[in-house]
Amino acid sequence: MLRIVILGAAAGGGVPQWNCGCPVCRSARQHPKLQSTQASIAISADDEHWFLINASPDLRQQLTSTPPLHPKQDRLRHSPIAGVILTNGEVDAVAGLLSMREGSPFTVYAHPRVLTILKTNSIFNVLSESNVKREAIEIDGVFEPTLPDGSASGIEVLPFAVAGKGAWYLEGSAIPGGENADGDTLGLRIADKATGRHFFFIAACAQVTSELKTRIAGAPLIFFDGTVWRDDELIAAGLGTKTGQRMGHISMSGDSGALAALADLGIARKIFLHINNSNHALLPDSAERRAIEQAGWQIPADGTEVIL
C-alpha cells in the first residue's frame, strides 16, 4: 500500500503570493480554505518512513501541518523523512532543502544536472554530505530509494524525460550541468513493489506527446501540471509577460491542453498540482473549476491524503 500526502498544490509563489493582488490571491486572503502552499507530495510504503517529491519553500509549514512527518514521540532528534526526490532545479522544488539542515540523515535523489546546481550553490553546503547523501538518478533508470540504515524502501521509482525547460534563474547564464537540456524536467512513475500499484507525478509538462500518452494510459492515479488555465492568462491579467508555454507548462484548457490530452486515456484519478495563483480554476465557483470537475479532475486541498 502506498500512502500519499499532498503537502501543497500551488505553483511558485503559492496562493496567495506575497506581492500579488490578483482576484485569486485577494480571495485566498479572505478565505483561508483557498490558500495553498507550493507543490510537493510525501509518499510512504510502510507508514513509517517517508520520501518527499520535491522540497518546496513552504516545507517547514507543510511538515508542521502533517503529523505523520513529525519526529517520533520518544526521540529527542528524529525525522521519518528518509529522502527527497527532486524532479527539477527550480526554486519551488529545491529551496525547502535549506529547512532540512540540523543534522538528520537523509538522501537527495536527483538528476546529475540538478545535483550540479546544488553543488555550485554554496548555500546548499548547509546539508553536509556526510549526513545528507546525494544520489544521481538517470532518465529511464529505475531505482529503489533506501532507508537511512540502507534497507529497501519498497518503493520503485522510474524517472522519465518530459517536455519542459530549465530553471528560470539560470536563463542567460552558464548552465552548471551543460547546455543539453536532458534532465531539466522529470516525470516520475512511482510504484509499490509489494502490490505493483503505481501512479505518475508530472508537475511540469510543456507538451503531452504520443509517447507520454502511451506511458500514462490506464494509470490508477496521476498528479499533473495545472499551472495555467489558458496559455496567455498571465499576460491577459496584467500579471506578467510570459505565456505558459514560455514557462514550460501546458495549459489546462485548449485543444492541446491537459483536459483534452488526458481525456481518453483511462486514468482512474486525475489531480492537478503546481497550480498558479493566476488560474481561476482555484476558485470553487468559477466556470474553470466546473469545467475541470466535469472532465474528472480534482484540485486538492493541502493535506489531502490518497491511499493507493
Ligand SMILES: [Zn+2]
Ligand atoms: Zn495572485
